[in-house]
Amino acid sequence: METNLTPLLLSLKVAVFSTSIVFVVGMLLARFMTRRHFFGKHVLESFLLLPLVLPPTVVGFGLLLLFGKNGFLGKLLDQWFGITVVFTLTGAVIASIVVSFPLMYQSAVAAFSSVDRRLEDAARTMGASEWRLFWTVVFPLAWPGLLAGFVLSFARGLGEFGATLMLAGYLPGRTDTIPVAIYFAVESGQMEKAMFWVVIIVALGMGTTFWLNWWSRRNLRRYANQK
Amino acid sequence: MLTVSIQKQLPDFLLDVCFTIQREIVVLFGPSGSGKTTILNSIAGLVTPDAGEIRLGETLFYKQGSKPLPVQQRNIGYVFQDYALFPHMTVAQNIRYGVKRQGNEVALDELVATVGIDHLLEKYPHQISGGQKQRVALVRALATKPDLLLLDEPLSALDADTRRECQDELLRLQAAWKIPFLMVTHDREEAERLANVILTMEDGRLVGDNRSVRNLVTK
Numbered sequence: 012m013e014t015n016l017t018p019l020l021l022s023l024k025v026a027v028f029s030t031s032i033v034f035v036v037g038m039l040l041a042r043f044m045t046r047r048h049f050f051g052k053h054v055l056e057s058f059l060l061l062p063l064v065l066p067p068t069v070v071g072f073g074l075l076l077l078f079g080k081n082g083f084l085g086k087l088l089d090q091w092f093g094i095t096v097v098f099t100l101t102g103a104v105i106a107s108i109v110v111s112f113p114l115m116y117q118s119a120v121a122a123f124s125s126v127d128r129r130l131e132d133a134a135r136t137m138g139a140s141e142w143r144l145f146w147t148v149v150f151p152l153a154w155p156g157l158l159a160g161f162v163l164s165f166a167r168g169l170g171e172f173g174a175t176l177m178l179a180g181y182l183p184g185r186t187d188t189i190p191v192a193i194y195f196a197v198e199s200g201q202m203e204k205a206m207f208w209v210v211i212i213v214a215l216g217m218g219t220t221f222w223l224n225w226w227s228r229r230n231l232r233r234y235a236n237q238k
Numbered sequence: 239m240l241t242v243s244i245q246k247q248l249p250d251f252l253l254d255v256c257f258t259i260q261r262e263i264v265v266l267f268g269p270s271g272s273g274k275t276t277i278l279n280s281i282a283g284l285v286t287p288d289a290g291e292i293r294l295g296e297t298l299f300y301k302q303g304s305k306p307l308p309v310q311q312r313n314i315g316y317v318f319q320d321y322a323l324f325p326h327m328t329v330a331q332n333i334r335y336g337v338k339r340q341g342n343e344v345a346l347d348e349l350v351a352t353v354g355i356d357h358l359l360e361k362y363p364h365q366i367s368g369g370q371k372q373r374v375a376l377v378r379a380l381a382t383k384p385d386l387l388l389l390d391e392p393l394s395a396l397d398a399d400t401r402r403e404c405q406d407e408l409l410r411l412q413a414a415w416k417i418p419f420l421m422v423t424h425d426r427e428e429a430e431r432l433a434n435v436i437l438t439m440e441d442g443r444l445v446g447d448n449r450s451v452r453n454l455v456t457k
Binding site for chain 1: 310
């Protein structure tokens with residue numbers, strides 16, 4: 012069996028790009044949402060978490076409508092920047108962003124909510140700006156939860172299949188991430204090839220969750236006596 | 239001189255107080271849930287009253303109808319009930335957090351030495367005792383050279399002996415710093431030991447006044 016490692020590289024590429032975006036946007040949005048109360052907040056929050064409960068095909072379908080040749084955003088991107096989303100790696104990144112966003116968002120909300128508000132108040136009375144108190148107090152204390160969100164989003168991005176297939180399709184060498192490669196290997200009866208990628212992705216998944224568990228246990232111990 | 243005259247609707251009652259304090263220790267005394275902490279938070283700018291005015295000397299902190307002065311610009315020190323020390327910073331980092339750029343370092347070293355926490359600078363909050371945390375919180379609040387110090391039940395978590403030591407410490411510091419100390423407690427003995435003036439609160443109103451501070455607007 013010849014080993015073509017493109018699916019691994021593509022999967023990593025997709026996961027790295029999507030997780031970077033999801034981490035920053037998810038963190039900022041979570042910070043905003045934990046501090047503000049406004050009309051329609053709960054509706055917006057439910058909408059943000061929707062990809063978690065919808066079948067990936069539905070998410071993919073929605074993205075196709077939005078980013079397709081005649082879709083609102085698809086047209087816009089094409090006309091202004093010459094970017095095509097459907098059947099490209101960009102499509103895979105977008106699919107990955109949408110499905111992994113809820114994981115980052117939820118972790119970040121939980122992480123920010125766990126930071127004692129009084130610490131922020133204390134920093135304010137000492138003259139710290141909102142920006143400074145975020146980076147010196149809130150971020151370091153929320154870091155374990157933020158990192159958990161980061162790792163989960165990364166793992167989810169790595170394994171994204173349904174929405175990716177609908178938006179980016181299966182173009183060998185261009186959009187065949189590991190999960191997509193597995194599906195088409197099985198379809199065409201190449202069980203050995205499928206098995207190879209299954210082993211790789213299980214190992215990656217095990218590695219991340221194992222590391223995350225170990226790391227958060229270590230952190231819990233570190234923070235245990237600090238009350 | 240601090241002038242406070244505010245109203246704020248709380249879940250169970252209307253907070254409605256009016257008092258002035260000089261460079262002295264004033265104790266807000268009363269049962270839990272009588273609105274004492276809300277007063278401190280209003281002065282600090284962490285809570286906005288519904289109506290009235292708060293003024294420290296020439297500086298207007300709050301006036302009904304205009305934008306309140308941001309917390310960061312009020313230059314007050316605040317010692318929180320459970321100290322609110324930053325758990326991920328050492329004692330030294332905690333203390334220096336609010337120090338402005340100009341070299342206040344000498345005065346700070348002196349303060350650290352007076353209060354007797356100079357051997358703790360490299361420790362983290364979870365490694366020191368309650369009484370030591372209390373002193374660190376006090377030094378941290380004073381390190382910004384505030385014009386007013388607010389203390390919310392600062393000694394309630396301490397055992398009797400430590401408590402007494404810290405009370406003496408507060409008296410000494412107030413004598414040295416000569417700024418108004420406004421302190422909340424529900425311990426009568428403590429109030430009597432520390433206060434130049436005791437303002438007694440009940441359900442959001444001032445009910446007694448142990449010195450001749452004018453008694454107050456009650457609508």
